[in-house]
Amino acid sequence: MISLKGVSKNFGEIKAVDSISIDAYDKEILVLLGISGCGKTTTLKMINRLIETDGGTITIDGKNIRSGRPEDLRKSIGFVMQHAGLFPHYTIKKNIAIVPDLLGWNTKRIHDRTQELMQKLRLDPSLLNHYPHELSGGQQQRVGIARAIIANAPILLMDEPFGALDAITKSAIHSEFKNLDELQNKTIILVTHDIMEAFELGHRICLMDKGHIVQIGTPREMLYNPANNFVKDFFAHNRLLLEYKIADVTDVIVFIKEPLSVAAQDQLSKSVTVLQALEIFGSDNKFNKDYELLSQAFNHYRKLKKA
Incomplete structure (x- = not known):
């Protein structure tokens, strides 16, 4: 379990995250939802220490994340960035193998695991010797997921992972994402501003505004038991379709x-x-x-x- 207690982050005089507390449970997909600037990406990046907290504590299975080196922490956490975040000067094969190389895996183990994920994510193995710019957006996003899960870390953080994709490609990847067996036993925190995506993928949703948590709950709870008018109004435009979905x-x-x-x-x-x-x-x-x-x-x- 990932636990944030009274966590804060300031950028100058701006309170990006203001003393929030939240738990992400084992084997669940927790979605951080809100408009740009609400603090969701900052919150996500504090969990793997890409951004350091100014206050509060973050623990994973009871262990404070600041008790060790940030590099060691990140090796145990999968991370999918916006726009896939692939290194443009690395081949697809080398991009996927970054974490296994750091962990000291041998060549055969990396090769076998890479081939397995290429098949599961419906990527042609011939793409392994290509560079990111030679792939479509959907292919790049699948490679980004492969890179994040290749080492089978128990935690996966995802920052607007599907935001740059067209609706048809996004729908296909959502379906693959939900059915991928590697993701069934992970704690996943996913950042998005896409309400439909939050309801499609999330077990629970954490709605944020101006660095605060407004409400945490299941999709049904957010629609049928909104904590206040902000929550009610946030989903009002899409309400009918959301009800069909849930x-x-x-x-x-x-x-x-x-x-x-x-x-x-x-x-x-x-x-x-x-x-x-x-x-x-x-x-x-x-x-x-x-x-x-x-x-x-x-x-x-x-x-x-x-x-």
């Missing part, structure tokens, strides 16, 4: 007025959220009635949640 089919199926078709019921076993189910139903005219029934049930569910 509502499970099992939440709303009890409100369906009549049985769905057998084919629709078979399809529901393949979907988790109402949004996923409606996307399936909307792609085939034979599900028109099922689409309408599920939509009506969802609207009834929404009214109850608002009440």
